[in-house]
Amino acid sequence: MLFGLLVFAGCKPNEPEPPDRPTVSATPYNLVIPPLFPPMDIPADNPLTVEGIELGRYLFWEKKLSADGTQSCGSCHLPEHGFSDPNQFSVGITGAVGTRQSMALVNLGWAYNYFWDGRAPSLEVQVLEPIINPIEMNNTWENALDALRADPLYPPLFEAAYGSPVITQDLAAKAMASFLRTMISANSKFDRERAGTYTFTPLEEAGFNLFLTEGGTNPNTGQPWGGADCFHCHGPAGMQMGDYLMHNNGLDAEFSADPGLAGVTGNPLDSGKFKTTSLRNIELTAPYMHDGRFATLNEVIAHYNTGGQISTTIDPFMEAAGGGLFLDEVDELALIAFLKTLTDTSFINNPAFSDPH
Amino acid sequence: MNRSFCLFALVIISLVLQSCKDEEPTPVPGKSSATITFDARWEGTPFQIQQVYLDDFGNRIRCDKFMNYFSFIKLVAEDGSEVLVKDFVLADYTGDNSYTAEVPSGKYTALKFGIGVDRDYNKDQDPAQYPSSSPLSVAGSQGMFWVWNTGYIFAKFEGKADTTGTAGVELLSPIAIHAGDDFSYRTFTSQPFNVTIDGANHVFAVHINVDRIFSPDQGNVVNIAQDAITHGGTNPDLTNNFMDNYLAAISLEP
Numbered sequence: 065m066l067f068g069l070l071v072f073a074g075c076k077p078n079e080p081e082p083p084d085r086p087t088v089s090a091t092p093y094n095l096v097i098p099p100l101f102p103p104m105d106i107p108a109d110n111p112l113t114v115e116g117i118e119l120g121r122y123l124f125w126e127k128k129l130s131a132d133g134t135q136s137c138g139s140c141h142l143p144e145h146g147f148s149d150p151n152q153f154s155v156g157i158t159g160a161v162g163t164r165q166s167m168a169l170v171n172l173g174w175a176y177n178y179f180w181d182g183r184a185p186s187l188e189v190q191v192l193e194p195i196i197n198p199i200e201m202n203n204t205w206e207n208a209l210d211a212l213r214a215d216p217l218y219p220p221l222f223e224a225a226y227g228s229p230v231i232t233q234d235l236a237a238k239a240m241a242s243f244l245r246t247m248i249s250a251n252s253k254f255d256r257e258r259a260g261t262y263t264f265t266p267l268e269e270a271g272f273n274l275f276l277t278e279g280g281t282n283p284n285t286g287q288p289w290g291g292a293d294c295f296h297c298h299g300p301a302g303m304q305m306g307d308y309l310m311h312n313n314g315l316d317a318e319f320s321a322d323p324g325l326a327g328v329t330g331n332p333l334d335s336g337k338f339k340t341t342s343l344r345n346i347e348l349t350a351p352y353m354h355d356g357r358f359a360t361l362n363e364v365i366a367h368y369n370t371g372g373q374i375s376t377t378i379d380p381f382m383e384a385a386g387g388g389l390f391l392d393e394v395d396e397l398a399l400i401a402f403l404k405t406l407t408d409t410s411f412i413n414n415p416a417f418s419d420p421h
Numbered sequence: 422m423n424r425s426f427c428l429f430a431l432v433i434i435s436l437v438l439q440s441c442k443d444e445e446p447t448p449v450p451g452k453s454s455a456t457i458t459f460d461a462r463w464e465g466t467p468f469q470i471q472q473v474y475l476d477d478f479g480n481r482i483r484c485d486k487f488m489n490y491f492s493f494i495k496l497v498a499e500d501g502s503e504v505l506v507k508d509f510v511l512a513d514y515t516g517d518n519s520y521t522a523e524v525p526s527g528k529y530t531a532l533k534f535g536i537g538v539d540r541d542y543n544k545d546q547d548p549a550q551y552p553s554s555s556p557l558s559v560a561g562s563q564g565m566f567w568v569w570n571t572g573y574i575f576a577k578f579e580g581k582a583d584t585t586g587t588a589g590v591e592l593l594s595p596i597a598i599h600a601g602d603d604f605s606y607r608t609f610t611s612q613p614f615n616v617t618i619d620g621a622n623h624v625f626a627v628h629i630n631v632d633r634i635f636s637p638d639q640g641n642v643v644n645i646a647q648d649a650i651t652h653g654g655t656n657p658d659l660t661n662n663f664m665d666n667y668l669a670a671i672s673l674e675p
Contacts, residue, residue, distance in 0.1 A: 102549040102559045176553075176560055276568070283650060299568035302549040302559030309564050333471050333485065380579045380597030383650065 084234060086113045087227030093117055093242075098250030099259055102302040104173040110188065110238045112245065115225040118420075120243025122221060123236055125419040128211040130157050130201035137194065137240075138419060140166045143412045146345035147247070152356035160199040163322060165356035168349040170342055170411070173245035175308045180354040182310050182339045183328045187241035192233070205233045212236070249344050249411035250303065257405065258303070264405070271402025274395055280371065280384030288390040292368065292399055296381040297340045305343040305406060311379040312336035314372020315353060322355060336377050347407045361400050365391065453526040454622040455504075457494055457534075458519040459512045461487060461629045468631045470515055471580075476635040479586035480645045482596060487631070488513045488565060489576035489667075490556065492535035492542070494520065496625075499528040509538065511556035511565060514629075526619045532627075532673060536664065537575030537606040544572050544603065567601060567653070574601040574653070576667060578634075584646035596645055600660045600667075601653035607668045614675035626674040633670035634663065641665045 093112035097103060106112055123129065127136045140154040141147040149166035156162070164180050172178070178190035194200045195208050212218040212231050219229035226235050256262035264272060275298075277291020297313075298305050310325045316336060319326065325334035338354045352358040358367065369391045371384035378385055391399070411417075461468035473483045491510050495503040504524045512518040537543075542557065548566050551558035557573070559566070565574040577599050581592035616623060635643055641662035651659040 100547070100549055103552050105553050105560075174560070278652065278655060282655070283648070284656060295568055299566075301562075301566050301568050304559065307564050308560075331471075374593055376581050376592050378595075380595045380650070383595070383597065385595075 082228050082230040082232050082235065083226045085109050085238075086111060086116055086225060089227060090115045090225055093246070095246070098248065098255070098303070100303045101250065102174065104245065105176075106173075106245065107186070107188065107241075110241060112242050113225060115221070116239050116242045117246050118243075119221045119225045120239035120241070121417070122217070122420055123212075123240050124243055125421055126212070128215065129195050129203060129208045131203040131207065132157050133211070135201055136419075137191075140200075141169050143417065144348070145350075146170065146348035146412060147417075148349040150350065152351050154200070156197070156199045157202050158198070160202075162199050164354050165351060167341065168345060169244065169247055170249045170344045171304065172247065174302065174304055177308060177310075177339060180338045181325050181328050187244050188237045191237050191240040191244070209233060209236070247411075247417055249408040251410045252344065252408040253405035254300075255303065255408070258300075265401065267398050267401040268405050269402075270395075271398035271400070272405075274391070274399055275402055278383070279368075279389040279391075280387050290390070292365075292389060292391060292395065293381070293383065294343075294368075294399075297379075298343050306340045308342075309340055310334070310337040311340050311381065312338075312375065312377045313340075313368075314374070314378045314382045314385055315357070315367070317373040317375045319377075324354070333377055336375060337379075343403060344406050345408060345411065347404045348412065361403060362396065365396050365399055369396075453524050453618045453620055454521055455496055455506055455524045455529075455618060456519050456521040456622055456624045457506055457532070457627060458517075458624060459491070459510075459514075459627045459629065460518065461514040461631050463630075463632045465630075468514065468629075473592065474632070475586065476632065476645070477637055478635065478644045478646060480635070481583040481586055481588075481590075481592060482580060482635065482645055483582070483592050484578060484580040484596075484631075486513075486577055486579040488563070489536060490538045490565070490573060492537065492539040494534040495532070496524060496529045497531035497533060498525070499530055503533075504529075509542070509556050511561070511563065513563070519624075521622065524618060527617070529616045529618060530613050531611050532614075532625055532675065533608065533610040535606060535608050536667060537601070538573040540603050540606065543606075546572075572601055572603075572653075574599045575605055576600045576664065578663070582645045582649065594645070594649065596649045597651070598643075598649070598659065598663050599652045600664050602660075604657065605653060605660050605664045607664050609668060609671055611673045611675065614673075616675050628672045628674070629667070630670040630672060634666040636666075639666045639669055 090113035093114050095112055124137045127133050135157050140149045147169035153162040154166045178184040184190035195203050209231055222231050223229040253262050257264055274292040275294045278289035279291045279293030282289050297307050297311055319335040323335050325337040326332055352364050358364045369389045371386055371388045372382045374385050463474055470484055473481050475481055489512055494506045497503055506522040507520040510520055548557055548559045548562055553560040555561050580596045582594045582596050583590045583592045584594055633639055643662050643666055648659045653660055
């Protein structure tokens with residue numbers, strides 16, 4: 065009998081463990097979903113709290129998370145650049161140079177995969193990597209946690225958020241993920257136009273029409289469709305301006321430099337596929353593409369205007385591959401005018417996202 | 422004594438470890454239920470995404486994405502009443518596409534469902550109104566929502582082809598059949614059957630025989646060498662031919 069009770073007890077933890085979610089004393093955060101946005105999925109084991117988000121902000125800007133204490137997440141995700149890096153490739157603490165462009169941080173709570181190759185299925189998983197990546201912050205999580213434990217600032221912040229001053233990787237990740245979920249941009253001209261409080265200029269309107277119109281050649285008539293064909297992957301469904309799916313947008317015909325999704329799956333038919341990102345704040349987030357190869361929006365449009373390079377994995381949405389979109393200079397001006405309506409200065413200047421240190 | 426105790430302990434431990442695992446759902450005795458499974462086949466064998474097939478026109482085709490909506494999957498009871506199994510599903514043929522619901526015990530005579538999204542839920546709808554768990558939501562629709570005419574892509578068949586039929590040639594010719602808009606909605610109603618469900622689960626297996634979509638025997642020509650791209654209304658002939666052939670390519674094991 066006693067033996068049986070002991071074995072039953074084996075199903076439960078033997079020792080008290082740090083909490084894995086906010087305690088009842090933490091203040092629930094009232095997440096306001098902007099008009100026309102879908103509901104946001106919040107993990108059941110990581111509900112948003114005021115204290116957890118604030119801890120996440122401190123951690124996002126905490127340079128002690130890097131091995132030599134010189135870089136934080138914010139070092140490569142600069143607010144004035146739409147929380148991305150103006151350099152083609154970010155430079156890590158050792159001077160190592162990356163191979164992919166720092167991704168802009170915006171409306172991440174509505175995405176369902178992270179990194180250019182989509183390898184992280186949640187924000188809680190995504191935030192774990194840059195700290196230990198040798199070409200980024202080049203630390204170990206144990207060292208990073210020790211640095212936080214040694215800082216009198218952090219045990220009280222963890223206690224306020226999670227009811228215990230014990231600092232763990234799991235809780236640090238949850239706090240950062242919570243902070244990232246609050247980084248919502250929904251106050252651009254485009255948002256206001258959708259809400260009826262702003263009227264597009266004629267040029268912006270023309271650009272939006274091009275954005276929403278098929279491109280390339282109409283197979284039935286042989287005539288150009290006349291559009292820029294952006295909407296298939298960057299459509300405004302749910303106001304996201306990106307479908308977050310993995311697409312090969314025809315940048316290359318061979319993929320040895322960076323296989324993209326194929327590097328994750330090992331499937332050659334995933335070569336050249338990268339996550340489609342949101343176009344929000346695109347004016348601010350140059351350079352563009354996964355490898356930052358294009359310095360300007362004009363270069364981006366020039367790429368799509370060629371139709372892209374044909375390969376066996378190029379996305380069928382790249383219908384103008386081998387032909388072209390037939391956009392002229394006026395179309396380009398209009399498109400850029402529209403893309404600039406996605407800029408949200410209230411987002412990049414929001415003090416809730418700024419460095420608290 | 423020691424051996425007996427060890428044996429007793431092993432039994433106890435194995436029982437307790439068993440109890441630590443997640444409980445598997447078990448059928449409730451006396452409850453009737455129906456499971457509808459959808460799978461895709463090519464010439465009678467499971468259809469594999471990203472495998473190259475030779476169609477009846479001599480085209481080598483590789484499907485990278487095959488998805489479609491089903492609306493209002495219903496069983497028809499002997500008295501003509503209809504029992505809803507599922508309102509909307511998005512089948513993608515890369516995993517399990519089976520849907521189970523409790524149904525009243527009794528005799529059933531037909532299965533019916535729509536291919537695509539029912540008209541009342543298609544036009545002028547905002548996918549942002551749905552939680553991501555819904556196949557009609559922004560995330561749940563997985564790229565199957567059109568923004569410019571606010572409607573869903575009912576069926577998507579994407580990939581690459583070699584229209585010369587030559588083995589070893591890289592497949593570069595795009596296939597992008599995106600059937601949508603209300604005109605491309607189709608309704609499947611099975612041939613009559615007699616199935617009694619009484620206190621157990623009954624499986625109805627729906628097969629999409631993909632090879633038949635691309636066969637001249639179907640009457641509506643979907644020949645990738647001639648026509649391979651449509652976005653609903655941009656190429657209504659191909660859209661209609663594809664959806665008619667899709668409907669005709671369905672078989673049911675009741």
